[in-house]
Amino acid sequence: DAGITQSPRYKITETGRQVTLMCHQTWSHSYMFWYRQDLGHGLRLIYYSAAADITDKGEVPDGYVVSRSKTENFPLTLESATRSQTSVYFCASSHYEQYFGPGTRLTVT
Amino acid sequence: GNSVTQMEGPVTLSEEAFLTINCTYTATGYPSLFWYVQYPGEGLQLLLKATKADDKGSNKGFEATYRKETTSFHLEKGSVQVSDSAVYFCALTSGETSGSRLTFGEGTQLTVNP
Numbered sequence: 098d099a100g101i102t103q104s105p106r107y108k109i110t111e112t113g114r115q116v117t118l119m120c121h122q123t124w125s126h127s128y129m130f131w132y133r134q135d136l137g138h139g140l141r142l143i144y145y146s147a148a149a150d151i152t153d154k155g156e157v158p159d160g161y162v163v164s165r166s167k168t169e170n171f172p173l174t175l176e177s178a179t180r181s182q183t184s185v186y187f188c189a190s191s192h193y194e195q196y197f198g199p200g201t202r203l204t205v206t
Numbered sequence: 207g208n209s210v211t212q213m214e215g216p217v218t219l220s221e222e223a224f225l226t227i228n229c230t231y232t233a234t235g236y237p238s239l240f241w242y243v244q245y246p247g248e249g250l251q252l253l254l255k256a257t258k259a260d261d262k263g264s265n266k267g268f269e270a271t272y273r274k275e276t277t278s279f280h281l282e283k284g285s286v287q288v289s290d291s292a293v294y295f296c297a298l299t300s301g302e303t304s305g306s307r308l309t310f311g312e313g314t315q316l317t318v319n320p
Contacts (some may be wrong), residue, residue, distance in 0.1 A: 140310040
């Protein structure tokens with residue numbers, strides 16, 4: 098399917114566990130982004146990537162790791178999940194306009 | 207730095223009512239301004255945009271005018287429908303490249319009752 102997809106759509110994990118959220122886009126857009134959405138904060142940028150093997154921190158990067166070995170994939174890893182990372186995570190890719198995935202709702206217990 | 211302030215929500219209206227959601231911004235240079243909409247359980251979709259002062263963005267009956275003198279980009283619709291119920295985000299970017307980073311407001315929840 099064309100577009101941008103995220104997996105899983107829902108995830109429950111325990112504090113301290115490592116979790117990886119996947120993002121895949123079929124447009125070959127150079128730029129990709131990870132945001133978290135929390136009530137009262139809107140969307141905040143975690144990390145972004147200008148191309149394969151080029152990543153940079155956003156507004157709230159602590160506790161997250163990203164990689165981008167292929168243009169189409171941009172996984173986000175929580176190395177040791179904390180309750181404060183309970184959120185809805187959105188991936189986006191950009192070609193002058195940002196296109197968003199459907200989101201992953203992550204709960205850390 | 208850049209920032210976006212939206213009117214506090216939630217907003218509840220009856221069908222066919224007039225909608226205004228206020229948005230003001232702080233930015234360096236000449237930002238582009240956006241409204242995104244998020245329907246329940248979905249990601250964000252671009253609703254409309256304006257790239258320079260006095261431009262009016264419009265889509266699906268929604269309009270917003272880029273007012274540099276008041277640093278505002280208020281969203282309006284003359285007659286809302288139940289299907290307009292969603293969360294609306296105002297956003298800006300101060301870059302002109304395809305990878306320009308967006309700064310979002312907090313979002314405004316709109317509920318339209320029949």
